[in-house]
Amino acid sequence: MNMRGPWPPALAxxxxxxxxxxxxxxxxASMSTHMLVQIPLLVLAGxxxxxxxxxWRDRAGGAGSSRRPPAWSYNxxxxxxxxxxxxxxxxxxxxxxxxxxxxDWRMAAFKVLGLPVAGWILxxxxxxxxxVVKLFFLGxxxxxxxxxxxxxxxxxxxxxxxxxxxDQAWAGNGLIALSILLPLAWLLVRIKPVWRFLxx
Amino acid sequence: MRWALALLLALAxxxxxxxxxxxxxxxxxxxxxxxxxxxxxxxxLPDAPVIGADGRATTLLADxxxxxxxxxxxxxxxxxxxxCLAQGSQTERLQRAIDERGLAARVRLLSISFDPxxxxxxxxxxxxxMHAQARTWQFLSFADxxxxxxxxxxxxxxxxxxxxxxxxxxxxxxVVTPDGRLARIVxxxxxxxxxxxxxxxxxxxGR
Numbered sequence: 001m002n003m004r005g006p007w008p009p010a011l012a013x014x015x016x017x018x019x020x021x022x023x024x025x026x027x028x029a030s031m032s033t034h035m036l037v038q039i040p041l042l043v044l045a046g047x048x049x050x051x052x053x054x055x056w057r058d059r060a061g062g063a064g065s066s067r068r069p070p071a072w073s074y075n076x077x078x079x080x081x082x083x084x085x086x087x088x089x090x091x092x093x094x095x096x097x098x099x100x101x102x103x104d105w106r107m108a109a110f111k112v113l114g115l116p117v118a119g120w121i122l123x124x125x126x127x128x129x130x131x132v133v134k135l136f137f138l139g140x141x142x143x144x145x146x147x148x149x150x151x152x153x154x155x156x157x158x159x160x161x162x163x164x165x166x167d168q169a170w171a172g173n174g175l176i177a178l179s180i181l182l183p184l185a186w187l188l189v190r191i192k193p194v195w196r197f198l199x200x
Numbered sequence: 201m202r203w204a205l206a207l208l209l210a211l212a213x214x215x216x217x218x219x220x221x222x223x224x225x226x227x228x229x230x231x232x233x234x235x236x237x238x239x240x241x242x243x244x245l246p247d248a249p250v251i252g253a254d255g256r257a258t259t260l261l262a263d264x265x266x267x268x269x270x271x272x273x274x275x276x277x278x279x280x281x282x283x284c285l286a287q288g289s290q291t292e293r294l295q296r297a298i299d300e301r302g303l304a305a306r307v308r309l310l311s312i313s314f315d316p317x318x319x320x321x322x323x324x325x326x327x328x329x330m331h332a333q334a335r336t337w338q339f340l341s342f343a344d345x346x347x348x349x350x351x352x353x354x355x356x357x358x359x360x361x362x363x364x365x366x367x368x369x370x371x372x373x374x375v376v377t378p379d380g381r382l383a384r385i386v387x388x389x390x391x392x393x394x395x396x397x398x399x400x401x402x403x404x405x406g407r
Contacts, residue, residue, distance in 0.1 A: 076203040080210035087214025091221045099230035099358075100221075110217070161230050161358035161370045 006056035013048035016041045021112065028102060031163035032170040036178065039092055039115060046119020054127075073128065081125030082137040088118040089141055093148040093175075095159035102162050131190075138186060142179040149175030231370050234356035235385040242383040245354055245376065248347035250312070250340040253323035257343060260312075260351065261380045269308045270398040270405070273374040275357050277315030277367055278326040287371045287388055288330050294373075294391045295337050304336050306402040307395065310376070313341035314352060314359055315367070355382060377401055 020027065020041040027038040075081045091097055092115075100107035126134065152172030158165050187194065219225060227233045247261040264271060274291060276284040291309055298304050309332075313323065323339040332339070342348030352359065359369045373394035375384040383401055386394035 074202055074206040076206075080203070080206040083207065084210035084214045087211075087218060090214075091217050094218075094221050095229045096223075096227060096233055097221045100233075107221075114217070158368065158370070159229050161234075161356075162360060164360060164362055164368050 004055065005059065006052045008052075009048040009055065010052035013045045013052060016045035016048060017116065020045065030170070031098060031160055031167045032174050034098055034101075034163075035092070035171050036174040039111070042112065042115035043119035043122065046116035046121075047123040048119075049116065050120040050123035054124075075125055075128055077133050078125030078127070078129035079133060081121040082129060082133065085118050085122040085125065086137055086141060086144075088114065090144060093144060099160045099162050131193075134186075138183060142183055145175045145182075146179035149173065149179065230356075230358075231372075234370075235372070235387075238356075238382055238385050242377075242381045243354060245380045245382055246347070246350050247380075248351045249343040251320055251323075251343050253320055253327050253339045255320040260340070263340065264376065264378050264380050267308065268378050269306055270378065270402045271308055271310040271376045272394050272398050273310045273312060273376050274371060275312050275314055275352070275355070275369060276326075276371075277313050278318050278322045279315065279365065281364075281366060283369070283371050290388050290391050291337070292330055292332075294395060295331075295333065297391070297395055298336055299333070303395070303399060307398040308335075309337040311337070311339050313339070314348060314357070314369070316342070316345055356385075375401060377405065 020038050024038065026033070028034045092111075097107060101111045102108075129137075149172040152159065152168050152175065154172075155168065159168060163171075222228060223233055223236065227236055245260065247259045249257065249259050250263065251257050252263075258266075272291075272294065274287055276287060288311075291311065295309055298307055298309070311326075313326075318326075318341040320341075323341055327334075327337070327339050330337070342351075355374060357369055359367050362368045371388055373386045373388065373391065374382055375386065375394060375397045376382055384394075384397045386397060
């Protein structure tokens with residue numbers, strides 16, 4: 001199997017989606033795993049599916065079908081897509097969304113269908129965006145995540161009817177950790193170009 | 201041009217999703233949504249068999265209409281070591297206010313236990329602990345767990361099992377009319393508003 005072909009990301013997407021759906025009961029039993037495991041898995045499934053689709057299209061279309069930039073794009077610099085993904089991310093920071101996803105089929109559908117779509121758009125947009133745009137949206141998401149995490153930690157009352165107060169604090173801690181780890185991970189992935197830039 | 205259009209479209213779609221999740225930017229929690237939904241549209245309650253602290257068996261709707269007063273309802277379980285105690289002392293203050301203002305002919309307090317372990321004896325013990333006066337403040341518990349669950353569902357009460365055989369549950373004052381309608385949900389911190397809402401509803405019903 002060709003490691004650069006469409007199969008590895010396709011299988012990853014399927015695996016992420018299957019795990020998020022099959023273990024939905026234990027994953028949504030606590031607020032922290034609901035927010036920080038199941039929802040990211042659904043987004044990752046979309047990101048991987050987009051990668052698989054791109055690899056498949058590249059192979060089918062011969063050399064350079066995606067390397068050749070299109071004459072125009074609806075998603076220039078990935079900005080519309082990143083804006084959309086950010087707003088969907090904001091939706092899932094709202095405690096009501098987490099509560100409703102457990103009892104309201106429309107919110108559940110928005111979760112299991114909307115999040116992979118948002119992940120697909122996120123992946124496609126990140127590829128089109130440059131470092132400045134990426135930094136802007138990453139920074140934006142991280143402060144939102146950190147602030148929401150602090151609010152969860154700080155609340156003496158429960159924000160979700162379905163979850164315990166202790167668990168809310170765990171989810172808060174997790175969101176704050178996410179806001180620190182995500183930029184760190186990005187920096188690690190991008191360390192080479194940053195290093196090259198610093199040593200110019 | 202296409203880019204600006206796409207940006208606007210993304211903004212509209214994302215903001216639309218947020219608008220939908222927050223019920224038009226008005227609520228952030230399911231608890232807030234529940235209170236708002238009831239305020240906009242009072243809900244008729246399904247019936248459920250209950251037992252009282254004196255051991256008598258009846259149903260909730262029969263009890264509400266037989267009593268004839270507007271009831272300020274809250275939910276509890278007698279073994280609770282946290283929230284129900286705060287709720288209990290707020291309800292005790294409410295009881296005092298009802299008595300002092302001479303409203304006991306129009307408004308009463310009704311605490312309903314959702315814990316199947318609470319029988320008549322546990323209710324009576326709890327009533328004693330809370331200094332409840334039988335005329336103003338009554339206690340019920342569900343005789344049929346399934347009907348009880350349906351009723352909790354309609355009220356929007358979510359009971360989550362917690363460590364140490366405790367439960368966590370959303371708590372509030374629920375103003376219920378004698379004809380079995382859930383008319384208002386008021387925060388535990390505003391017992392005065394709950395009482396005012398109950399008095400208004402009693403006046404509307406012409407009592």
